[in-house]
Amino acid sequence: MQHEVINKVYWVGHVDWNVREFHGYITSRGSTYNSYLILDKEPTLIDSVRAPYAGELLENIEALCPLADIRWVVCNHAEPDHSGALPAIMKACPNAKLVCDAKCRKTLELYYETAEWTFHLVKTGETLSIGERTLEFVETPMAHWPESMATWLPQDRLLFSMDAFGQHYATNERFCDDVPQDILMFEAKTYVANILMLYTLPVSKAVEAVRQLAPLVLAPSHGLIWRGEGVETILSAYDKWDKCTPQRKVLVLYDTMWKSTELMALAIVEGAVEEAKEAVDVKLLRIPLMNRTQVVTEVLDAAAFAVGTPTLNQTMLPTVADVMTYLKGLRPSNKAGFAFGSYGWSRGGPEEVEGILQGMKVDLLRPLLKANFKPSEELLGECREAGRLLVRRALDVASA
Numbered sequence: 278m279q280h281e282v283i284n285k286v287y288w289v290g291h292v293d294w295n296v297r298e299f300h301g302y303i304t305s306r307g308s309t310y311n312s313y314l315i316l317d318k319e320p321t322l323i324d325s326v327r328a329p330y331a332g333e334l335l336e337n338i339e340a341l342c343p344l345a346d347i348r349w350v351v352c353n354h355a356e357p358d359h360s361g362a363l364p365a366i367m368k369a370c371p372n373a374k375l376v377c378d379a380k381c382r383k384t385l386e387l388y389y390e391t392a393e394w395t396f397h398l399v400k401t402g403e404t405l406s407i408g409e410r411t412l413e414f415v416e417t418p419m420a421h422w423p424e425s426m427a428t429w430l431p432q433d434r435l436l437f438s439m440d441a442f443g444q445h446y447a448t449n450e451r452f453c454d455d456v457p458q459d460i461l462m463f464e465a466k467t468y469v470a471n472i473l474m475l476y477t478l479p480v481s482k483a484v485e486a487v488r489q490l491a492p493l494v495l496a497p498s499h500g501l502i503w504r505g506e507g508v509e510t511i512l513s514a515y516d517k518w519d520k521c522t523p524q525r526k527v528l529v530l531y532d533t534m535w536k537s538t539e540l541m542a543l544a545i546v547e548g549a550v551e552e553a554k555e556a557v558d559v560k561l562l563r564i565p566l567m568n569r570t571q572v573v574t575e576v577l578d579a580a581a582f583a584v585g586t587p588t589l590n591q592t593m594l595p596t597v598a599d600v601m602t603y604l605k606g607l608r609p610s611n612k613a614g615f616a617f618g619s620y621g622w623s624r625g626g627p628e629e630v631e632g633i634l635q636g637m638k639v640d641l642l643r644p645l646l647k648a649n650f651k652p653s654e655e656l657l658g659e660c661r662e663a664g665r666l667l668v669r670r671a672l673d674v675a676s677a
C-alpha cells in the first residue's frame with residue numbers, strides 16, 4: 278500500500294492493526310510505522326518499519342521504484358520499530374548508503390550486522406542533494422533517544438519529524454484532517470504522556486526548532502500526517518503537553534483491599550469537590566479499572582494528584598506498583614500531591630508510594646495519611662482537608 282503525501286513523496290509504511298503493547302504503553306488503537314519514499318534523481322527512503330514487516334515495505338517501494346535505484350536510506354532513529362527492517366532493506370538495495378548521525382551509527386552497529394553497509398554520517402545543518410530536492414538534517418537528541426534526528430525538505434517545507442508529533446493510531450487514512458479530531462488529539466496526547474513525558478526539555482527545544490522552520494507538513498513516524506491547520510493545532514498542543522502544564526484538574530488514584538483506602542479516597546474527593554466549586558475538575562480513579570497508559574495520560578495535565586494503597590506483604594498492592602513504576606520512569610514535571618493508604622500488622626504500602634512521589638520530585642503538599650486497619654472519623658476529616666489542598670494548588674498554579 279502506498280499513498281502520495283505530496284508530489285513524489287510517498288508513504289510506504291505498515292499499518293499495525295493488532296499491536297496492543299509497546300514497551301509498556303497499551304496501544305489500544307494499534308499503530309503505524311511510517312516509512313517515506315522520495316522519488317527524485319537519487320531515490321531516497323526515510324526510515325523503515327519493524328523487522329517482521331520488511332517484506333511489505335520492500336513491496337511498497339518496488340511498486341514505485343526498482344530497489345537497485347534507491348541511493349539513500351535515512352535512519353532518523355535507531356529504535357527497532359523504525360530500524361528493524363534496515364538489514365533487509367540494505368541487502369535488497371545494493372546501491373543505497375545509510376544516512377544517520379554518529380550516535381545512530383553506533384547504536385545500529387550494536388543491533389545489527391552492519392559490516393556490509395556504507396554509512397554517510399551527518400550532523401545538524403548538513404544537507405544532501407538528491408536531485409531537485411535537498412535534505413537537511415536536524416539532530417533532536419532525547420526526542421526520543423540520544424540519536425534521534427529529523428529530516429527537513431526545504432523545497433516542500435515538509436519535516437520528517439520521527440517520533441515527535443506521532444500517535445499510536447492504526448487507520449487506513451494518512452492525513453490528520455481525514456480522521457475524527459477528538460480521537461486524533463486524544464491519541465496524540467496519550468503518545469506524549471507515554472513516550473515523551475520524561476524528556477520535557479529536549480522535546481520543548483525540538484518543538485521550538487520546528488516552529489522556526491514554519492513547516493507546511495509534519496510527517497511523523499507513527500500515525501497521521503499533519504498538514505494545513507493541523508500543523509498549528511499540534512504545535513500549540515505540544516506547547517502545553519511537553520511541559521506537563523498544570524490544568525485545573527486534580528486526581529485521586531487508588532486501589533483498595535478491604536475498603537479502608539477507598540474510604541480515605543472518597544473523603545479526599547469529597548473535600549476536593551467542596552473546595553473546587555466546579556472550578557476544578559476532580560477525578561476519582563480506581564487504578565485496576567484503568568491501565569497504566571490511561572493513568573499517566575490523566576497525570577500529564579493534572580495540577581495535583583494523590584495516590585493511595587493498602588499494605589500487602591509490607592508493600593503496596595501490585596496494581597498500584599505497576600502504575601507507580603511506570604510513572605516513576607516517565608517522571609511528570611510540575612506536579613504536587615501526597616500519598617495515603619492503610620496498613621494492618623505491618624507497614625510499608627503508603628510509605629513506598631510516598632517515597633516514589635519524592636523520587637519523582639512531586640511537591641508534597643502534606644505528610645503521609647495513614648489508617649491502621651480502618652480510618653477513624655478524625656482521619657477522614659484530615660482526608661477531606663487534604664482534598665482541599667489538591668484543589669487550592671490547582672487554583673494557584675493552573676492555567677484556566
Ligand code: FEO
Pocket residue numbers: 354356358359421422440498499
Ligand atoms: Fe517510534 Fe522511539 O520509536
